Amino acid sequence: MFSGTIPAAASPADGVQYLELRNALAARIAAGEWRPGDRLPSERALQVSGQAARGTIREGLAQLEAEGLIYRKDRSGWYVSPAPIVYDPTRWEGFISYVEAQGRAPATETLDAMAIAADAFLAGVFGREAGAPLNLIRRRRYVDDRPVLVEYIVVDVALAPDLLRFSFDQSLTGILKSHYGLAVTRNKVEMQPCALTGREAEALGIKPGLPGLNVVRTSYDAQGRVVEFDREYWRHDAVKISVEARVR
Amino acid sequence: MFSGTIPAAASPADGVQYLELRNALAARIAAGEWRPGDRLPSERALQVSGQAARGTIREGLAQLEAEGLIYRKDRSGWYVSPAPIVYDPTRWEGFISYVEAQGRAPATETLDAMAIAADAFLAGVFGREAGAPLNLIRRRRYVDDRPVLVEYIVVDVALAPDLLRFSFDQSLTGILKSHYGLAVTRNKVEMQPCALTGREAEALGIKPGLPGLNVVRTSYDAQGRVVEFDREYWRHDAVKISVEARVR
DNA sequence: TCCCCTTACTGGTCTGGACCAGATCAAGAC
DNA sequence: GTCTTGATCTGGTCCAGACCAGTAAGGGGA
Known part of the structure; x- marks a missing residue:
């Protein structure tokens, strides 16, 4: 019920699509599928694989950005953040x-x-x-x-x-x-x-x-x-x- | 060109609607139109007065929230933040x-x-x-x-x-x-x-x-x-x- | 007077489009 | 080889709707 590790536990998602996307991407980043500095798939590609509207995809990405896990380069893409x-x-x-x-x-x-x-x-x-x-x-x-x-x-x-x-x-x-x-x-x-x-x-x-x-x-x-x-x-x-x- | 005061200067907005809304609301808060703890007009009310889609209104509000000027109470409204x-x-x-x-x-x-x-x-x-x-x-x-x-x-x-x-x-x-x-x-x-x-x-x-x-x-x-x-x-x-x- | 229930209102989430500007990269010109 | 050009891809912004769940306020009943 209480872990000493530094990052907070992921949210339960509760059937909220953008939080589920957030959790899925966070898990793939944690698994090392992308390394710091790597670019994530484009929003439209995530749309196809995730079956959601682009706005929903962007909500999930903004979530990860607020947590500091990813960052964006204007009109280039979303990238995995390096260690602080x-x-x-x-x-x-x-x-x-x-x-x-x-x-x-x-x-x-x-x-x-x-x-x-x-x-x-x-x-x-x-x-x-x-x-x-x-x-x-x-x-x-x-x-x-x-x-x-x-x-x-x-x-x-x-x-x-x-x-x-x-x-x-x-x-x-x-x-x-x-x-x-x-x-x-x-x-x-x-x-x-x-x-x-x-x-x-x-x-x-x-x-x-x-x-x-x-x-x-x-x-x-x-x-x-x-x-x-x-x-x-x-x-x-x-x-x-x-x-x-x-x-x- | 450089002010010593603590809050950063507002963004120039550049014709971006949600940043213009953000600046307009920030100015009205700074002018004391609403005090800490007061509720802002509802998103739909801002939509009517500002002539923008609700998504755009919410983008501007999220901006002010990220800056810590306002906060939300779930399904109740947006409120002006008290001093930290x-x-x-x-x-x-x-x-x-x-x-x-x-x-x-x-x-x-x-x-x-x-x-x-x-x-x-x-x-x-x-x-x-x-x-x-x-x-x-x-x-x-x-x-x-x-x-x-x-x-x-x-x-x-x-x-x-x-x-x-x-x-x-x-x-x-x-x-x-x-x-x-x-x-x-x-x-x-x-x-x-x-x-x-x-x-x-x-x-x-x-x-x-x-x-x-x-x-x-x-x-x-x-x-x-x-x-x-x-x-x-x-x-x-x-x-x-x-x-x-x-x-x- | 007090409590409960209804109801209107609020933000939360989501859809599926649209157009734009900048980044990127490959093909062609020099 | 280097530079320019153009097409393509990317995120940035915006629209106009929809339905849901929780809040809050008002009215009616005890």
């Missing part, structure tokens, strides 16, 4: 070493890097006046050639002058540490399921409205200064949160 | 004090409490042999009369003999501390978006397959013993994760 990256926000040593330690291939691409002026919100975050000069970097990060997140990083120009001369396709944490002597000693992280829309959906190449995970991290150094303010939008099926910490 | 509870897994003092501190009304209901034998997985968690006696407690927890999570708690009988004589409609942490001298000093927490199905969906009174958040927590005392193993299934729109911790 395990993410410990209290242990952040940087995306690259993190992903590599899990035997996956990370990559980073800088989309934008520019100077901005602090709005009211960012002024509050950095403890500066509105209009203070900041740097904004927008990056896209990949695991095994699949884009998994876009992030907006804001850094205080006063702590890292002339930051924009660097390339950000590598570790930003490394740049801040080696060139500016900025070391993170404390993180504040907030996470919330969200929908990926607009620019984020576009940057990840997904249909607007798909679920995602919004991670907002504020990093402080030993003097309590804000070293980095970072907002990340993850594909919801690409990440699993794991936290280990002492109780306070 | 902020949850810090490293700071867990117990659900009740936690929710009250945020000005909300918590409640707990025990669904089951029974003796079980450890399977292979649980034996590994507790560092005992398979078949070792454990206690399993299943509870449902509410915020402002709305069920927000179901949880399965496993406690080692060796650490807390005769635990089942207590009522669990109050703080379990308190019982373990005051009657057995068990204090949690370290937590390990894993979180992953999931779909709520079967028993979990039933216990929360929601449609099977809706998104949720699966939280698995292992609590240790100062001697490194497993005090509590806890698996929670949250409504995805009822919780927001916030972690604050030193970097290690």
Whole structure:
């Protein structure tokens, strides 16, 4: 009646067609009929083999997508999701070493890097006046050639002058540490399921409205200064949160 | 071009009807036309005012649901979601004090409490042999009369003999501390978006397959013993994760 | 006043079509 | 060999219906 294993038990289906399709496909994926990255049969092919209307087929597929078992590539097909990256926000040593330690291939691409002026919100975050000069970097990060997140990083120009001369396709944490002597000693992280829309959906190449995970991290150094303010939008099926910490 | 505010910008809609409906409803919710807990107009009423097929209306509503702005009560209607509870897994003092501190009304209901034998997985968690006696407690927890999570708690009988004589409609942490001298000093927490199905969906009174958040927590005392193993299934729109911790 | 039963209403599921835009790939042109 | 072109396949969106099961509210009876 209670299993300790991580994935929840499949639903009973109760004669609901789309849940039966969901269970059938989930079973075939679990049996290894398709491997991570493989494409499922097309919706119309599933229609023929399953004897259901296409809308019903799509309901079942959307179900599996919400569970993170499969994902879609626009107008290309449905694919089996790779295993998620395990993410410990209290242990952040940087995306690259993190992903590599899990035997996956990370990559980073800088989309934008520019100077901005602090709005009211960012002024509050950095403890500066509105209009203070900041740097904004927008990056896209990949695991095994699949884009998994876009992030907006804001850094205080006063702590890292002339930051924009660097390339950000590598570790930003490394740049801040080696060139500016900025070391993170404390993180504040907030996470919330969200929908990926607009620019984020576009940057990840997904249909607007798909679920995602919004991670907002504020990093402080030993003097309590804000070293980095970072907002990340993850594909919801690409990440699993794991936290280990002492109780306070 | 970059706002620090927490919710992501709405999608541009691009002439897509269901996204336009989503934006229109989101704007009316943001404007306060409906308050948290209020019921939206019925799908058929929206159909008349919006001149679209019911399937299109439902697509737009499902969109808002995925974003956590609204939720559904089976065959009753669509309702505006209340603000989520902020949850810090490293700071867990117990659900009740936690929710009250945020000005909300918590409640707990025990669904089951029974003796079980450890399977292979649980034996590994507790560092005992398979078949070792454990206690399993299943509870449902509410915020402002709305069920927000179901949880399965496993406690080692060796650490807390005769635990089942207590009522669990109050703080379990308190019982373990005051009657057995068990204090949690370290937590390990894993979180992953999931779909709520079967028993979990039933216990929360929601449609099977809706998104949720699966939280698995292992609590240790100062001697490194497993005090509590806890698996929670949250409504995805009822919780927001916030972690604050030193970097290690 | 209270309870029960009827009834209208609500979302849940499903059908079987339609047209579109982008992805894909093979055949042909250079 | 490389590039272009076109046909085909894919999912994305939308329509207009249908029937079902559970909710909720109102009316009638005790």
